[in-house]
Amino acid sequence: MSQSTCSKANQPAERMVPGALAALKRQETLLAEIERVSSTGGFCWHPATGKMTCTDQVYRIFELDAAVPLTLPLMGSRIHPEDLALLDDMLERASAQASGFEYQLRLRSEGVKYLLLSARRSEAADDQPSYIGAIQDVTRSRQSEEALGKVRSELSRLARVSTLGALTASIAHEVNQPLAGIMTNASTCLELLGSDPPDLDAARETALRTIRDSERACEVIARLRALFGKRSDKTESVDLNGAAREVIALSLSELHRRGVILRTELADNLPLIAGDRVQLQQVILNLLLNAAEAMSQIEDRPRQVLIRTELEESDQARLTVQDTGVGFEPQEAQRLFEAFYTTKSGGMGIGLSVSRSIVESHGGRLWAELNAGPGATFTFSVPTHGNTGDAQSRCGAHVIASSEPLTGPA
Amino acid sequence: MMTNATLVAIVDDDESMRRSLPELVRKFGFSVRTFTTAEQFLASDCVDRTKCLILDVAMPGMSGPDLQRELSRRGQKIPIVFITGQTDQDLRQQLLAEGAVECLFKPFSAAALREALNTALGVS
Numbered sequence A: 001m002s003q004s005t006c007s008k009a010n011q012p013a014e015r016m017v018p019g020a021l022a023a024l025k026r027q028e029t030l031l032a033e034i035e036r037v038s039s040t041g042g043f044c045w046h047p048a049t050g051k052m053t054c055t056d057q058v059y060r061i062f063e064l065d066a067a068v069p070l071t072l073p074l075m076g077s078r079i080h081p082e083d084l085a086l087l088d089d090m091l092e093r094a095s096a097q098a099s100g101f102e103y104q105l106r107l108r109s110e111g112v113k114y115l116l117l118s119a120r121r122s123e124a125a126d127d128q129p130s131y132i133g134a135i136q137d138v139t140r141s142r143q144s145e146e147a148l149g150k151v152r153s154e155l156s157r158l159a160r161v162s163t164l165g166a167l168t169a170s171i172a173h174e175v176n177q178p179l180a181g182i183m184t185n186a187s188t189c190l191e192l193l194g195s196d197p198p199d200l201d202a203a204r205e206t207a208l209r210t211i212r213d214s215e216r217a218c219e220v221i222a223r224l225r226a227l228f229g230k231r232s233d234k235t236e237s238v239d240l241n242g243a244a245r246e247v248i249a250l251s252l253s254e255l256h257r258r259g260v261i262l263r264t265e266l267a268d269n270l271p272l273i274a275g276d277r278v279q280l281q282q283v284i285l286n287l288l289l290n291a292a293e294a295m296s297q298i299e300d301r302p303r304q305v306l307i308r309t310e311l312e313e314s315d316q317a318r319l320t321v322q323d324t325g326v327g328f329e330p331q332e333a334q335r336l337f338e339a340f341y342t343t344k345s346g347g348m349g350i351g352l353s354v355s356r357s358i359v360e361s362h363g364g365r366l367w368a369e370l371n372a373g374p375g376a377t378f379t380f381s382v383p384t385h386g387n388t389g390d391a392q393s394r395c396g397a398h399v400i401a402s403s404e405p406l407t408g409p410a
Numbered sequence B: 001m002m003t004n005a006t007l008v009a010i011v012d013d014d015e016s017m018r019r020s021l022p023e024l025v026r027k028f029g030f031s032v033r034t035f036t037t038a039e040q041f042l043a044s045d046c047v048d049r050t051k052c053l054i055l056d057v058a059m060p061g062m063s064g065p066d067l068q069r070e071l072s073r074r075g076q077k078i079p080i081v082f083i084t085g086q087t088d089q090d091l092r093q094q095l096l097a098e099g100a101v102e103c104l105f106k107p108f109s110a111a112a113l114r115e116a117l118n119t120a121l122g123v124s
Helices: A018-037 A056-062 A072-078 A081-095 A139-194 A200-228 A240-257 A277-294 A351-361 A385-394 B015-027 B038-043 B064-073 B089-097 B110-120
Strands: A040-046 A051-054 A100-107 A113-123 A129-137 A236-238 A261-266 A273-275 A304-311 A316-323 A365-370 A376-383 B007-011 B031-035 B052-056 B080-084 B102-105
Touching (some): A040 A056, A056 A129, A072 A081, A081 A100, A113 A139, A139 A277, A139 A351, A139 B110, A200 A240, A200 B015, A236 A240, A236 A277, A240 A261, A240 A277, A240 A304, A273 A277, A277 A304, A277 A316, A277 A351, A351 A365, A351 A376, B007 B015, B007 B038, B015 B110, B031 B038, B038 B064, B052 B064, B052 B110, B064 B080, B080 B110, B089 B102, B102 B110
Parallel strands (some): A261 A304, B007 B031, B007 B052
Antiparallel strands (some): A040 A051, A040 A129, A100 A113, A113 A129, A316 A376, A365 A376
C-alpha cells in the first residue's frame, strides 16, 4: 500500500481497539478526500536511502501507476526536461541538510502541468534527516495568473497608446523643427547657387546643415520607436537618469507648449537598476504628463515641475516628480492608483494604475504626497543592482523560495 | 549687405532655425539679428530698430504670444510673423486676431516666408 507515514513505525493495527481502528480509517478517508479536493499530495523522502513514500494523490498528479514504488528517477522521468536541473538542486540541498526547499516544476503532460513542491526537514528515528513535504498541482492558478498577466500587458499597451495620443502634438513639433531647418537650408542653398557668381562655400555649408537636421529628425524617430514601437518585455540594466533624460527630450516641447518650466536634479553615480527600461520610461512619462495636466489651470503661480533622482539609504533608486498644480484631496491619495479612477475630463484613468503595477513588478513602490506648498509629488523607488538576486527570482527563475538564502550576497 | 538695411529680428529657441533662417532672410535683402529667448530680445537694443519680428510660438519662459502682448502693452507696433512647429489652426486664428501679420507652420517654404515678410513690411 502506498499510503504510509514516515515517522516512527505505526502501531500494529491488530493491537488497537476496534473503535480506534475505525476512527483511523475514517480519518484516512477524509485526508485522502482533502488531498483530492486540494490537488495536493504528501510525500516523505529519505535521501540517505533514496526511499520515498507518498500518498495516492502524488501518483495521480504524476500520472504514475500506484503499484510501482516511487523513486526520484521515476519522478524525474515525468518532469519537463528543462526543470530536471531542479531535482539535482534538491539532491544537493538535501545532502547539505537544508532545512527546507520549495520548487516550481513542470511535468511532461498533454498540456503543461505546473507543480509546487515544498518540503521541510524532519529528524527521523535513525537520526538521518528525511524530508516531509507536499506536492500541489497549481496548473489552474498558473493559468489564471498567465491570463491576468496578458490582461495587464494589454492594459499597459493601451496606456502607451493613450500616452502616444497625448504626445502627438509634441511629436509632430519635434519632427517639424528639423524639417523646417531642412527646407530653409535647401532654399538658401538654391539661392546661393543661383546668385552670380554662385557662392559655393556658403552653399556647401547649408548642405551640411541640411544633413545635420536630417540626422536630428532620424534621432526623434529612433526615440519614438524605442518608446512606442512593438517590443517584448525584457529585463536589462537601466540607468534611471538616462531613461529620464530621454523621456524629457521627447516631452519638452509639449511642456513648453503648456507653459511648464522643467527643472531636473539628477543624482550623480546612481547605481543601475534591473528592469524594463521602456516600461520605466512609460511611468516617468506618465507622471510628467500628469504633472503638466495638474497645472493646466494654474495662472497665479509659475507652472513648475521638478524631476529628481536620488539614492536612498536602503540602496533603492528613487525618482520624484514634483509639481505646483492643483494637488488632490487627501482622501483621494489611494484611489488615485485605482484603475479607471480619474480626475481628468479626457483621461481613461489607467495611467497611474498601470504605472503602479509596473513599479511593483520591479519590486518597487509608487506613491503620492501633497506638497507643503501648492501641488503634489509622485515618487517611485526601485531596488538597485545590489539586489539582483531578488530581481532574478522575481523574473521567472523556477526556484521561488527557500527557507535558506537562494543566492550569496544580497 | 548694407548696415542700414531693414532689420528683421528672429526669436526662436530652436538651434537649427537660428542657424538656417538668418542666411535666407539676408538673401532676401534684410539685415538680421537672432535671439534664443523673448527675454533676450526685450533686453536688447534692437527693439526700437526692428522692422519685423519672426517669432517662435512655444519657448521656455516667455512664449511668443507673451512677447506679442508685452510689445503691444509697451506700444511697440512691430509687425510679427509667427513660426510654429505646432500645426494648430485655432492658435493661428487667435494670433492673427491679436494682430500678427502671419503664422507659418513649420516646415514652411522660402516663398511663403518671403511673402509674409513683404506683407509685414508693406512691400508689394
